[in-house]
Amino acid sequence: MTDENNKIRVLLVDDHPLVLDGIRSRLEDDPEIAIVGEAGNGEEALQIATQRKPDIVLMDINMPVLNGIEAAEKFAELLPDIRLLMLTMHDSREYITKVLKAGAKGYILKDVSSSEMLIAIKAVYQGKTYYSSGVTDILVNESSKKEVPLTDREKTILQLLAEGNSNKHVARELDISVRTVETHRRNIKRKLEVKTSAGLVKYAIENGIVEL
Numbered sequence: 001m002t003d004e005n006n007k008i009r010v011l012l013v014d015d016h017p018l019v020l021d022g023i024r025s026r027l028e029d030d031p032e033i034a035i036v037g038e039a040g041n042g043e044e045a046l047q048i049a050t051q052r053k054p055d056i057v058l059m060d061i062n063m064p065v066l067n068g069i070e071a072a073e074k075f076a077e078l079l080p081d082i083r084l085l086m087l088t089m090h091d092s093r094e095y096i097t098k099v100l101k102a103g104a105k106g107y108i109l110k111d112v113s114s115s116e117m118l119i120a121i122k123a124v125y126q127g128k129t130y131y132s133s134g135v136t137d138i139l140v141n142e143s144s145k146k147e148v149p150l151t152d153r154e155k156t157i158l159q160l161l162a163e164g165n166s167n168k169h170v171a172r173e174l175d176i177s178v179r180t181v182e183t184h185r186r187n188i189k190r191k192l193e194v195k196t197s198a199g200l201v202k203y204a205i206e207n208g209i210v211e212l
Contacts, residue, residue, distance in 0.1 A: 004195040007034035013045040026114040042071025064175035072102035106130035128164030162204035
């Protein structure tokens with residue numbers, strides 16, 4: 001593909017120029033990727049994203065002015081159609097869960113290979129969630145398996161949703177109406193006391209409902 005309009009438009013956000021250079025060099029050779037801008041903090045990322053409308057924002061967490069978690073919350077509020085993929089050195093459960101709650105669609109560590117970084121970008125672009133293997137291990141191994149207060153049908157719907165499927169796809173898969181899926185989704189959120197889709201994904205991972 002040579003037309004930039006047919007490529008995945010990516011905005012890179014990191015406060016270290018050398019890191020930005022390295023990420024850009026890892027991505028720019030892929031014919032499906034177009035780097036549409038670079039930013040050094042979350043505030044600058046929001047400004048550039050408003051103008052250039054990237055599909056994906058690949059963003060660090062620790063940054064001046066507005067950090068990655070704060071920026072993720074702003075993106076969810078102001079630019080909800082743009083998908084966020086966090087690329088960071090932090091592998092602590094605290095950071096991972098904060099980012100999920102803020103609305104990010106993926107979390108990968110800076111030591112991932114170029115191929116995995118591209119896989120993550122393309123997965124998130126397709127509406128899926130993506131976590132590098134090290135992140136998944138942390139979420140699963142450090143979590144306590146709680147009894148799931150959901151019916152079997154709710155667990156099935158939660159699994160399908162956590163795998164990145166739309167309400168319409170779930171409805172087709174289970175031969176029920178989209179409205180029924182939406183009702184189940186609201187009930188699941190109420191039972192689990194979560195407000196976001198990222199919260200549903202987090203719960204599904206921690207309780208073994210979905211395997212990544």
